Amino acid sequence: MEYxxxxxxxxxxxxxxxxxxxxxxxxxxxxxxxxxxxxxATVAAYVTAWIYFSQPRVDGVFPTIIPFDTVWLRFTDLLxxxxxxxxxxxxxxxxxxxxxxxxMVHIYSFGYMKGERGFQRYYAFLSLxxxxxxxxxxxxxxxxxxxxxxxxxxxxxxxxxxxYTKPEAIAAxxxxxxxTRFADLGFLLGILTLSYWTGSFSFDVLxxxxxxxxxxxxxxxxxxxxxxxxxxxxxxxxxxxxxxMFPLHIxxxxxxxxxxxxxxxxxxxxxxVAGVFLVARLFPxxxxxxxxxxxxxxxxxxxxxxYAAVVACAQTDIKRVLAFSTISQIxxxxxxxxxxxxxxxxxxxxxxxxxxxxxxxxFKALLFLCAGAIIHTVHSNEMSAMGGLxxxxxxxxxxxxxxxxxxxxxxxxxxFFSKDEILTACFEFxxxxxxxxxxxxxxxxxxxxxxxxxxxxxxxxxxxDHMHEAPATMTVPLVILALxxxxxxxxxxxxxxxxxxxxYEIVLDGRVATTSVVIxxxxxxxxxxxxxxxxxxxxxxxxxxxxRLHRAAAHRFYIDQVWLFVTKxxxxxxxxxxxxxxxxxxxxxxxxxxxxxxxxVSWAIRRFQSGNVQEYALVxxxxxxxxxxxxxxxx
Numbered sequence: 001m002e003y004x005x006x007x008x009x010x011x012x013x014x015x016x017x018x019x020x021x022x023x024x025x026x027x028x029x030x031x032x033x034x035x036x037x038x039x040x041a042t043v044a045a046y047v048t049a050w051i052y053f054s055q056p057r058v059d060g061v062f063p064t065i066i067p068f069d070t071v072w073l074r075f076t077d078l079l080x081x082x083x084x085x086x087x088x089x090x091x092x093x094x095x096x097x098x099x100x101x102x103x104m105v106h107i108y109s110f111g112y113m114k115g116e117r118g119f120q121r122y123y124a125f126l127s128l129x130x131x132x133x134x135x136x137x138x139x140x141x142x143x144x145x146x147x148x149x150x151x152x153x154x155x156x157x158x159x160x161x162x163x164y165t166k167p168e169a170i171a172a173x174x175x176x177x178x179x180t181r182f183a184d185l186g187f188l189l190g191i192l193t194l195s196y197w198t199g200s201f202s203f204d205v206l207x208x209x210x211x212x213x214x215x216x217x218x219x220x221x222x223x224x225x226x227x228x229x230x231x232x233x234x235x236x237x238x239x240x241x242x243x244x245m246f247p248l249h250i251x252x253x254x255x256x257x258x259x260x261x262x263x264x265x266x267x268x269x270x271x272x273v274a275g276v277f278l279v280a281r282l283f284p285x286x287x288x289x290x291x292x293x294x295x296x297x298x299x300x301x302x303x304x305x306x307y308a309a310v311v312a313c314a315q316t317d318i319k320r321v322l323a324f325s326t327i328s329q330i331x332x333x334x335x336x337x338x339x340x341x342x343x344x345x346x347x348x349x350x351x352x353x354x355x356x357x358x359x360x361x362x363f364k365a366l367l368f369l370c371a372g373a374i375i376h377t378v379h380s381n382e383m384s385a386m387g388g389l390x391x392x393x394x395x396x397x398x399x400x401x402x403x404x405x406x407x408x409x410x411x412x413x414x415x416f417f418s419k420d421e422i423l424t425a426c427f428e429f430x431x432x433x434x435x436x437x438x439x440x441x442x443x444x445x446x447x448x449x450x451x452x453x454x455x456x457x458x459x460x461x462x463x464x465d466h467m468h469e470a471p472a473t474m475t476v477p478l479v480i481l482a483l484x485x486x487x488x489x490x491x492x493x494x495x496x497x498x499x500x501x502x503x504y505e506i507v508l509d510g511r512v513a514t515t516s517v518v519i520x521x522x523x524x525x526x527x528x529x530x531x532x533x534x535x536x537x538x539x540x541x542x543x544x545x546x547x548r549l550h551r552a553a554a555h556r557f558y559i560d561q562v563w564l565f566v567t568k569x570x571x572x573x574x575x576x577x578x579x580x581x582x583x584x585x586x587x588x589x590x591x592x593x594x595x596x597x598x599x600x601v602s603w604a605i606r607r608f609q610s611g612n613v614q615e616y617a618l619v620x621x622x623x624x625x626x627x628x629x630x631x632x633x634x635x
Contacts, residue, residue, distance in 0.1 A: 002067050002068055003044065004044065004048050004067050004068070004085055004087065004138075005067070005068050005085060006040070006041070006044055007041045007044045007045050007048070007095060007099070007134055007138075008085070008131060008134050008135055008138065009131075010037045010038075010040055010041045010044075011037060011038065011041060011102075011127040011128070011130040011131035011134065012127070012128070012131040013037070014033060014034055014037040014038075014123075014124075014127040015124050015125075015127040015128040015131060017033065018030055018033065018034060018120055018121075018123055018124035018127065019121075019124045022120030022121065022123070022124055023120060025120055027114070027115075027119040027120065030119060030120040030123050031106075031109070031110050031119065031123055033123075034106055034123035034124075034126060034127055035103070035106040035107060035110070037127065038099065038102055038103045038106045038126075038127070038130065039103060041099050041130070041134075042099035042100060042102075042103045045095040045096055045098075045099040045100075046096060046099075048087070048092060048095060049092050049093075049095065049096050052065070052087055052092050053089075053092070053496055060501070060502050060503070061500070061501030061502055062088065062089055062496075062501060064086065064087070064088045064204075065086075065087040065088075066084055066085065066086050066087070066140055067085055067087065068084050068085045069082050069083075069084030069085075069140060070082060070083055070084060076199075079195065079199055079200065079201070080201075081141065081143045081144070081201055082140060082141055082144070082201075082202070083144055084139075084140045084141075084144070085138045085140065086138055086139065086140035086203065087138070089496055089497045089498075089501070090137075090277070090280055090281065090354060090497055091137050091138050093354065093358060093496070093497055094137035094277060095134065095137065095138070097270075097357070097358060097361045098130065098133050098134055098137065098270050099130075099134075100361075100362075100484075101264070101265060101270065101361055101362075101365045102126070102129075102130045102265060102270070104264075104365060104369070104477040104480065104481060105126065105261045105262075105264055105265045105365070105369075105477075106123070106126060107473055107476065107477050108261050108264075108369055108372070108473065108474050108477045108478075109122065109123070109126070109259075109261045110473040110474075111376075111470060111471040111472075111473035111474040112259065112260065112261055112372050112373075112376060112470075112474055113259060113261070116259075118162065121162075122159075122162060122259070125155060125158045125159050125162070126159070126262075126265070128151070128154075128155040128158070129152065129155035129156065129159060129265065129266070129270070129271075130265075130270075131151075132148050132151035132152040132154075132155050133148070133152055133270045133271065133274070135147075135148035135151070136148035136149055136151075136152060136274060136277075137277060139203075140202065140203060140204075141200075141201040141202045141203060142191050142194070142195070142201050142202075142203065142206060143191060143195075143201045144201075145278070145281075146184075146187065146188065146191055149184065149187065149238070149242070149274065150184065152242075152270075152271055152274060153176075153177060153180050153181065153184065153242075154177075156176060156177075156255075156266050156271055157173045157174075157176060157177040158173075159258050159259075159262040159265075159266065160172050160173040160176055160255045160257060160258040160262065160266070161173030161174075161258070162258055162259055162262065163257070163258070163259075166257065168254075168257045169257040169258065171254070171257075172251075172254040172255050172256075172257040172258070173255075173257075173258075175250070175251050175254050175255075176251040176252075176254070176255050179241060179248060179250060179251040180241045180242060180248075180251065182241065182248075183237055183238050183240060183241020183242065183248050184238050184241060184242075185238075186234045186235070186236075186237025186238050186241075187234065187235055187237065187238020187239070187241075187278075188238070189234045190230075190231045190232065190233070190234030190235035190236075190237070190238065191231075191235070193227060193230055193231035193234060194206060194217075194228065194231040194232075194235070197216075197217035197220060197227050197228070197231070198211075198213045198214050198216075198217045199213050200213060203281065206282065206285060207281070207282065207283075207284050207285060208284070209284055209285060209287075209288035209289065214228070214285070214289075218288075218289050225292075226289055226290070228285065228289040228290060229289060229290040229292065229293055232282060232285060232286055232289070232290040232293050233290065233293045233296075235278060235282065236275075236278075236279060236293065236297060238275070238278070239274070239275025239276070239278040239279055240275060240300070241275070242271060242272065242274040242275045242278075243272050243273065243274065243275030243276055243330045243334070244272055244304075244326070244327050244330060245275070245300055245301065245304045245327075245330070245331070245334065246300065246303055246304040246307055246308075246559075247559060247562075247563075249304065249308070249327050249559075250556075250559060250560050250563055252267060252272065252323055252326065252327060253320050253323040253324060253556070255267065255323070256317070256319040256320055256323055256381075259372075260319065260368060260369070260371060260372030260375060261368075261369065261372060263319060263322070263323070263368045263371075263372075264364075264365045264368035264369050264372070265365075267322075267323060267326050267364075267368070270361075272326055272330055273330065273333070273357050273361070275330075275334075276330060276333045276334060276337065276353065276357055277357075279297065279334070279337050280337060280350070280353070280354060283337065283340075283342075283350060283499060284342065284499075287340075287341055287342045287499075288342075294337070294338050294340075295338060296338075297334055297337060297338040298334070298335050298337075298338025298339050298429070298433065299338070300334065300338075301330075301331040301332070301333070301334025301335040301337075301338055302331065302335050302433060302436055302437060302440075303331075304327060304328070304330070304331035304334070305327075305328045305329075305331030305332055305335065305437070305440045306328075306331075306436065306439075306440050306443075307327075307557070308324040308325070308327035308328035308331065309324070309325075309328045309440050309443035309444055309447065310443065310553055311324045311553050311556050311557065312324035312325055312328065312443075312447040313443065313446065313447045313450065313553060314550055314553035314554040315554070316382055316383050316384065316554075317381045317382060317383075318371050318374065318375075318381055318382075318383060318386075318451060318455065319368075319371055319375075319381055320381075321447060321451050322364070322367050322368055322371060322451075325364070325367075325407070325444065325447070325448065326364060328440065328443075328444060329356070329360050329364065329407070329444075331440075332353075332356060332419065332422055332437070332440075333353045333356050333357055333360075333422075334353075335349075335353075335422065335426060335433070335437060336349040336350070336352045336353030336356060336421075336422040336425060336426075337349060337350060337353045339425050339426055339428070339429035339430075339433065340352075340353070340425060340499060341499070342499050342500055343499060343500035343502070344500075344502075344504075345428075346499075347498055347499030347500060347504060348421060348424060348425045348428070348504075349422065349425035349426075349429070350498065350499035351421065351493065351494045351497060351498050351499070351504050351506065352418060352421030352422040352424070352425055352506075353422065354493070354497045355417070355418040355421060355493040355494075355497075355506075356415075356418035356419060356421075356422055358418070358488065358493065359406070359414035359415055359417070359418045359485070359488050359489065360407075360415070360418070362414065362481055362484045362485050362488055363402075363403040363406040363407055363413075363414065363415060363481070363485045364403075364407070365481055366399060366400075366402070366403040366478060366481035366482055366485060367400065367403045367404075367407070369474070369477055369478055369481070370396050370399055370400040370403065370478060372474070373393065373396045373469075373470040373474050373475070373478065374386065374389065374393065374396060374455060376470055376474070377389075377392070377393060377467045377468065377469075377470065378462075378467070383451070383454040383455060385462065386454060386455045386456075386460075387454065387455070387456075387457070387458040387459050387460045387534055388456070388457065388458065388459065388460035388534075389455055389456050389460075389467070390456040390457065392467040392468060392469070393456075393467070393468075393469050393470075394469065395469055395470075395475045395478060395479065396469065396470065396475070396478065397456050398482070399478040399479060399481070399482040400452065400455070400456070401452065401456075402482045402485055402486065403481075403482070403485060404448045404449060404451075404452045406485045407444060407445075407448055408441075408444060408445035408448055408449070408520045408523070408524060409441055409444075409445065409516055409517065409520045410517065410520060410521075410524075411513075411517065412486070412489065412490075413485060413486060413489060414484075414485050414486070414487075414488035414489035415485075415489070416489060416513075416516075416517070417489035417490075417506070417508075418489070418493075419441060419516070420508060420509070420512060420513050420516055421506060421508075422437065423437055423438055423441065423512050423516055424508075424509045424512045427509075427512060434512075438515065438516060438519055439519075441516055441519060441520060442519045442520065442522070442523040443523070444523075445519075445520040445521075445523035445524050445527070446523040446524070446526060446527050447527075449523075449524050449527035449528065449531075450527050450530065450531050452527075453527060453528065453530075453531035453532050453534075454531055457531075457532055457533075457534065458531065458532070458533060458534020458535075459534035492505075492506070493506065494506045
């Protein structure tokens with residue numbers, strides 16, 4: 001399966017090609033080159049998935065295959081960094097997810113980005129981002145994952161800041177880059193901790209709890225916890241930054257300043273699930289040696305999901321509603337991993353989390369691309385500028401409705417199957433966790449149909465005569481993703497992906513499924529009552545009854561302001577400012593003093609280099625006499 005190398009290399013080569021010669025190409029030619037390369041990569045990914053999952057199992061599990069591997073850096077006989085490709089169930093699944101969504105975004109961008117300045121640059125950055133994510137998920141060792149992890153950060157910075165003439169886009173790209181860099185420091189420390197105590201970067205060793213190196217490392221502790229638990233906890237900090245877990249979520253809503261197709265690519269299917277993928281990749285180690293960290297991940301995910309769902313209920317920018325929805329759904333995935341164990345029914349949470357990652361990628365990409373089609377028509381992100389669009393945008397309306405039903409957990413759409421399994425795993429872990437997540441699922445249904453009714457129904461905010469459906473390059477990806485959303489839930493996902501590699505048959509829990517559907521339908525009914533007729537009378541009354549809560553939710557509970565206070569008033573004013581004073585007055589002052597003394601001495605002895613031969617002879621004679629006198633004195 002060496003051909004799998006082209007899945008990674010094609011987008012990387014296309015980035016270099018468009019980056020170097022893209023300026024000489026027309027928009028159409030550059031777009032066609034980028035889309036063609038991603039089409040080939042997508043076909044190769046699907047062929048890889050077909051061949052991999054068609055092969056016979058070994059001892060009941062799909063084997064781990066490394067079709068390409070080369071040594072890059074060798075530190076010791078045991079510790080080295082390889083560059084290669086690792087194929088196992090979750091990496092193959094991610095290849096399908098990334099290439100599918102990326103291809104849809106490439107096609108969609110033909111219409112959405114038409115006529116934009118920097119069109120060729122945009123497609124170059126898309127290729128770089130796709131290559132980075134693909135390199136991350138097929139990494140055979142944690143250091144290669146970290147390299148591509150940082151490339152994902154760089155390429156997302158470039159895409160978010162694509163409109164570099166807008167101050168908001170510049171600020172958003174810097175915010176995303178800086179916040180995730182702080183989190184990535186934790187990931188790097190976690191990598192160094194794990195590799196130091198196990199003597200390896202390879203996932204073959206790190207993901208095998210029975211490996212002698214791992215078992216030996218587990219015997220060492222620091223401050224009452226295993227060094228492996230510390231390393232895995234630090235790795236999760238990096239994952240929490242990429243996956244926008246509270247309180248490191250602040251970069252993602254502002255990242256909506258990038259083009260809407262970028263939002264679909266980065267914030268729906270790829271970058272934001274990197275943290276989930278990292279925890280899933282190291283999952284055997286978490287279960288064996290850091291179960292307390294895994295439980296902490298579950299509660300962090302639950303709080304993040306609740307926080308983001310509440311905030312989404314008060315947002316008016318449709319892209320920011322979807323951004324907080326993404327944060328909430330990533331929280332669901334983290335909870336699924338956190339409440340899971342290894343093997344059999346204990347591993348339900350793992351299967352459900354990976355299944356939800358797969359289904360969410362499709363319907364969330366669909367939601368963002370539909371939002372792009374709406375913005376393309378209305379020329380505004382605000383719901384107040386919309387209403388009554390279902391007649392003018394029939395395809396967008398229908399596909400958006402499909403995605404809303406999926407994320408709300410309505411049968412038979414894909415989100416119902418994956419979210420229901422997460423809820424089942426939560427109830428088995430703790431009834432409290434189960435009811436908390438069920439409540440968050442109800443909030444999800446409410447704010448998504450609040451968004452749906454405000455966009456497509458109610459009173460139009462403007463004359464709709466000039467509005468029309470987006471071009472085929474934009475609507476075809478919507479239809480494809482909507483069809484996938486309708487059928488993806490029927491995939492026997494547990495047959496391919498499970499925590500221990502053995503086939504797992506997903507069976508719906510009737511009580512949990514019935515409860516979740518009833519709760520979702522009730523939430524949709526409330527949203528219909530509030531918003532379907534376009535009247536804001538009831539929402540306005542609720543807002544007047546709870547003004548402080550609504551204001552706080554609309555301002556994201558002031559978490560951004562807290563971060564600004566911490567960074568500006570504490571770090572900058574009380575840490576950075578004293579350090580800057582010390583640097584300017586002590587360090588720079590010392591060096592300036594040395595330079596001043598040197599200058600004064602040089603000025604004093606300048607006559608020694610006057611160019612006058614008689615003065616040189618006099619100085620030479622005096623020097624000789626001084627040396628002679630010293631020799632005589634000491635003899």
